[in-house]
Amino acid sequence: MSGRFKDSAHLIRVAAVFLLGAVVFVALRAAVIPKSFGQFGPYRGKALLEMQARPVKFAGHDVCEGCHPDVAETKAKGVHAHVNCETCHGAQAKHADDPATVKPVLPEVAKLCVRCHSENIAKPNGFPQVNAAEHSGGQDCKTCHQPHSPGFGSGGKK
């Protein structure tokens, strides 16, 4: 009996090595796995909170209209009523935060208008599209169209 055990003793050494490995593994897990892992699900909980906390770059039209009700009113009467401010004016959260110091740069009207309104076969029927070169004979869009309420003839004024 003891001879049998003696002859298997080296296998116990192997088992001991494996056991040691398992212990190291468990200890490593406790030490290294981020503490918030599993907080909301099988992922690092802090990651979700970090994602929520990212800064915002577009203020959103509600905020713009809060300070610029006159423009909001003009826009609401025309066909650009549902075109939000930052679509043309770019991200303005920084401006909304500090209107005195951070001034928005007015968009390059010609390039801007053409992006939406140049004719393309894939645009929905009924959407106003023009061949930019032929349409105005080279004149700037603002000559005839006021961007906030762009009905024909509204241009030239603010």
Place this chain on the structure above:
Amino acid sequence: MEGFMYPNEVELQWSVLIVLYPFLTGLVAGAFILASLERVFRVEEVKPTYRLALLTALAFLIVAPMPLQLHLGHPERSLEMYLTPHRASAMAMFGFVYMWYLMAVLLLEIWLDYRRDIVLMAQASTGAKRLLYKLLSLGSDNISEGALRVDDRAGWIITLIGIPSAFMLHGYVGFIFGSVKANPWWSTPLMPVVFLFSAMVSGIALVLLMYMVTSLLRRAPIDMRCLDTIAKYLFYTFVIDFTMEMLDLIHRIYEADESFRSLDFMVHTRLFLSQIVLQIFVGTLAPLALLALTQLMKFPEIVRKRMYAVAATLTIIGIFAMRWNVVIGGQLFSKSFLGYTTYKLEFITREGLLPAIVLMILPFFILYVLIKVLPPWHGENTGATPAETD
């Protein structure tokens, strides 16, 4: 780029390193299965290659994770796969399959088979070498008849467990691709099967070549009964592998689902060289024909050796091409089935051709070291007394 691809698809995500990975693990699985033929199924004709096959498997298994590490965006985070594995992910579970196979199967089996030699070499050497062998013996020096019988029994059990483990090792890699429903080139239940059988084919071919090369280098005679048997198993395994691949192909062509036209075009254009020429003709049909000839007709020894060597080399090239066609091919076409892109393989970048070549050669250097430390052949200046003749 040709046609239309989703804008984020144009760049390939998985490079030649990811081609290398299934190739290397395939060689491991294949070499091990060959070794287990002798151990479990008592095909004692292949006994001369038993230890060599095990050491070859170990050398390649050590290198296998390296292409993965090189490929990761954050290799320093790779431990996360063991610490917080996502149980639904085949890739995460594979980390454990790999670890299990390495530790509980391969290392243990090698240790049990070599233990007697290790103890004897520890006793016969001095200095650093002695320390090395002492460590390897785990401090035990019991090599009595009883202990060796225990070793033999334990080794048999390990090998028995090892066969399904080897199947899992490479079947899992096939599953990693085969379970991706987004990619119709990969998504098929046959993928693990095809991967496994092609792995066995490549592993057997590698051991055949290694046996011939090491015998040549040692100026030792080749046991033709062994070589013929290995070639026979290579042939049979290859027939099964080829059948599986043809089944997949015929099924695709017949059903012709929405992806078929796009994939068909890709195979005939972008993948023509690697799939039709290299994988099918050079890498499968040619070696199969050579091997079939040796099975059907009697050739003199020298001719057989040449045929086997050519067949085995072509096989290994063909299996590498198969991995290439699966991994790279699966990324050359758009998931919109409306376009194709190209793979820009660079030379000296982290995922370029040079690291791939280095990683392919590295296992042979490791194998050389392993052979020096744990000689597979008896009577080779290690002080070990030949217990059995090879």
Place this chain on the structure above:
Amino acid sequence: MNLTRRQVLLLLPAAAAAWEFVKAGTPDQAPNYSMDEHWWGMLLDITKCIGCGSCVRACATENDVPDGYFRTWVEQYHREDWHIEAPVVSSPDGGKNGFPPGKVAGGKNFFVPKMCNHCVDSPCTQVCPVGATYHTADGVVLVDYEYCLGCRYCIQACPYGCRFFHPTKHTADKCTLCYHRISKGLTTACCENCPTGARQLADLKNPKDPIHEFLKTHTVQVLKPHLATGSKMFYNGLDGSVR
């Protein structure tokens, strides 16, 4: 939305109050936001999309998306007569600067905005080996940039091609449904900047959300329904040729 002066006056203090939580550049937690009260999706109206690319540009600005990679993009389709399996599709730079004037007349032509579908049964989260990409309780699929290994399995697993490998972060990246905005009561950058209302954020758990009525009265589809991903991006007027 036609605003009367009265409405504007009411809006001003509300906007100011909301803005406190939304201050630009000041990372802050989203107070008063409970994940369990929301289930996010989006309505994409093909009949309204004009392919202007405002959404692509806005997303790139809001989320610092690197050039050449896309969290959202727009595709232009041309279906020739009945050839529903062979549309001609293009997406020059993801539609970021709009599309060139179209020459291919005849057949059916339209634009399709694409983005992450925030699938309920997403294949991408299924394959992630470490839990670096995950579902939130409010139905958004996100990536943890501190944890992602960069193995790119998720990019392979996404059937919609919406993920990419970030060139400097060296992790996977994709549309986050502007989680940092929607958790603060704002809409996504793409929806905010769509001039025609072709993109509209929807809170499927909110009974008052207009999407419920829309879904009752319109024919909607999701992309690649045969893959059963549980996509929450609902397309109105989606043609059968769309891949």
